[in-house]
Amino acid sequence: MPISPLLNDEIRILTLFNLDSAMEGIKVHQSADPETVAAISRLYTKGLVTQADGGYLTDLGIHCAEHLQTALRILNQPV
Known part of the structure; x- marks a missing residue:
């Protein structure tokens, strides 16, 4: 399955979340780039x-x- 630029933007956003804390979210302001x-x-x-x-x-x-x-952790491991 190819990764489209739209899907890549969504993946990038999902990597911003801290999975160690369910009480930590993110806020995307309207001044952010249109893709985000x-x-x-x-x-x-x-x-x-x-x-x-x-x-x-x-x-x-x-x-x-x-x-x-x-x-991403698996794929980013050095070979």
Whole structure:
């Protein structure tokens, strides 16, 4: 499955969340770049975050971010 620029933006946002604290969210201001604003809105529509401008990860968002961050740790290991 190819990774589109839109999906890449969503992945980038999901990596910003601190998975060690469920009480730590993010807020994307309207002054942020349009790609980031659109990505967080798509994550909200998909049910991964609690607010259209960020907020906290939902249970589904936590699950997704955990798998994503694990995959990135594996892939970023030196060979």
